[in-house]
Amino acid sequence: MTSIDVQELTKEYGTTRAVDRLTFSVRPGRVTGFLGPNGAGKSTTMRLVLGLDRPTSGTATLGGRPYATLDEPLREVGALLDAQAAHGSRTARDHLLVLAAAGRIPVRRVDEVLEQAGIAAVARRRVRTFSLGMRQRLGIAAALLGDPAVVMLDEPSNGLDPEGIIWIRELMRGLAREGRTVLVSSHLMNETATFADHLVVLGRGRLLADTPMRDFIEAHSERRVRIRTTDPARLRALLAARGHEAVAAGDGRWRVGGARAEDIGALAAAHGVPLLELADEQASLEQAYLALTADDTEFAATADNARQEA
Numbered sequence: 001m002t003s004i005d006v007q008e009l010t011k012e013y014g015t016t017r018a019v020d021r022l023t024f025s026v027r028p029g030r031v032t033g034f035l036g037p038n039g040a041g042k043s044t045t046m047r048l049v050l051g052l053d054r055p056t057s058g059t060a061t062l063g064g065r066p067y068a069t070l071d072e073p074l075r076e077v078g079a080l081l082d083a084q085a086a087h088g089s090r091t092a093r094d095h096l097l098v099l100a101a102a103g104r105i106p107v108r109r110v111d112e113v114l115e116q117a118g119i120a121a122v123a124r125r126r127v128r129t130f131s132l133g134m135r136q137r138l139g140i141a142a143a144l145l146g147d148p149a150v151v152m153l154d155e156p157s158n159g160l161d162p163e164g165i166i167w168i169r170e171l172m173r174g175l176a177r178e179g180r181t182v183l184v185s186s187h188l189m190n191e192t193a194t195f196a197d198h199l200v201v202l203g204r205g206r207l208l209a210d211t212p213m214r215d216f217i218e219a220h221s222e223r224r225v226r227i228r229t230t231d232p233a234r235l236r237a238l239l240a241a242r243g244h245e246a247v248a249a250g251d252g253r254w255r256v257g258g259a260r261a262e263d264i265g266a267l268a269a270a271h272g273v274p275l276l277e278l279a280d281e282q283a284s285l286e287q288a289y290l291a292l293t294a295d296d297t298e299f300a301a302t303a304d305n306a307r308q309e310a
């Protein structure tokens with residue numbers, strides 16, 4: 001089993017500290033979502049793990065070894081960093097054949113991954129005729145070529161149509177089920193919520209969170225209950241007496257912050273207030289993420305920016 005281990009990793013470009021004393025591990029058997037605002041350092045971290053750049057200090061290892069010392073790197077780690085990387089004048093199949101030859105990977109794998117990525121039918125077309133989504137699939141095929149234990153994908157949903165997005169989600173879940181280590185960066189929170197088990201969140205090069213997704217949402221969002229009743233005035237009064245405020249949602253429903261459905265249900269039952277609807281509302285990953293990263297967004301529009309642009 002191969003983990004990705006990042007220890008006190010720092011990368012400076014001139015005066016910019018892209019990655020700042022970062023420490024985290026990515027474990028096998030689950031999909032880890034890699035999140036953070038633009039410029040937070042996600043791509044730089046992935047490049048450092050893949051030995052494409054040298055750290056200023058600290059280490060990044062795969063199964064305890066730096067990428068440069070791996071005997072058969074393509075068989076140990078597969079990555080999609082830039083879907084435009086394939087040579088436009090080559091066919092998709094030739095592109096993969098070149099990679100396979102360099103990594104001493106059998107030709108049979110080329111046809112397997114073309115099939116797996118859903119591009120077998122266009123395998124003999126030149127890459128420059130490919131749409132962004134097809135290039136993305138080719139990049140993913142290349143990442144899987146060596147049947148690697150570790151898979152790192154930078155924005156894999158980019159350019160994919162709805163069917164492609166479902167495919168990549170199933171693919172990542174399947175890779176994790178097979179016991180592989182899967183690290184996936186994304187800006188799409190609703191999408192990430194459908195495939196990630198665990199999250200690593202960066203802000204300005206630093207680690208903001210390294211936690212199971214469920215815990216992340218719980219920790220960064222407020223509890224809230226949605227109710228609908230035939231007697232809102234009475235229920236509001238009962239709640240107010242217990243320090244809860246019911247706020248009208250405008251559609252006949254009420255929302256009560258900081259409360260649990262079971263407590264409100266018991267209160268309503270004890271006082272004979274009929275309830276038509278009662279549910280705990282789970283905050284979305286997007287809400288939790290925005291709450292956490294609000295102060296770490298390098299490129300957020302400020303009131304001043306907004307005025308200048310107006």
Ligand SMILES: Nc1ncnc2c1ncn2[C@@H]1O[C@H](COP(=O)(O)OP(=O)(O)OP(=O)(O)O)[C@@H](O)[C@H]1O
Pocket residue numbers: 013016017018036037038039040041042043044045
């Ligand atoms: N080769 C480079 N030279 C100079 N600065 C760089 C270089 N690569 C990255 N940076 C800077 O490092 C910081 C982190 O960039 P990085 O691309 O790693 O962020 P990211 O989290 O992947 O962002 P995005 O979500 O926009 O892809 C940014 O401020 C970026 O401008």
